[in-house]
Amino acid sequence: MADIFGVVADSTRREILRILLERYNQSSTAGGELSVSDIVDKLGLSQPTVSKHLKVLREAGLVGVREAGQHRYYHLDYAPLEEIEDWLIPFLSVDFDASAEEAAEETEGLKEEQRAFAAAIGKAFADTSFQMAHAVKDAKPRKWRKND
Structure with a gap:
């Protein structure tokens, strides 16, 4: 058979x-x-x-x-x-929708963590950029050549 x-x-x-x-x-x-x-x-x-x-x-x-x-x-x-x-019954008894919802909740939590991390990096970059801009602005030009 x-x-x-x-x-x-x-x-x-x-x-x-x-x-x-x-x-x-x-x-x-x-x-x-x-x-x-x-x-x-x-x-x-x-x-x-x-x-x-x-x-x-x-x-x-x-x-x-x-x-x-x-x-x-x-x-x-x-x-x-x-x-x-x-053979199919075990697969049909699994609640794939619930599993998908749990995965979506985990992903949503991850997205929130990612947003918070990105915001922290963005803030640090902005602060550093601001400090660098002021440091460059306040710097006095130097003569790099001895003959200038």
Whole structure:
């Protein structure tokens, strides 16, 4: 059996699963079945391409198939999706918004500290600049050459 995560990593296979899920939600009497040709029409891909993806999904147990003559009708099988759900639940239970708010508060505190530090540096620079300007202004010119 293929790794389920590898199977659903392909965007075309995810799209097939989405189409089968929509069908299941729309019509409970048909058992959510769609023919290969219906799936081909919805995806706009070639029939061999869709069939190859359906084979991978079938081997992974994500879809079931019912044969009627030369036609094949596919439906979604939820059981293997529980493995994905079990893996995802810890990630879904984390409150990322709260973590983001805490990070924003820490960043805001850091910004305030940075502003205070920048203001202190700016004040020190201004004081030094003022003192230097007065020192240069008050300085008397010197003769640097002996002959001047």
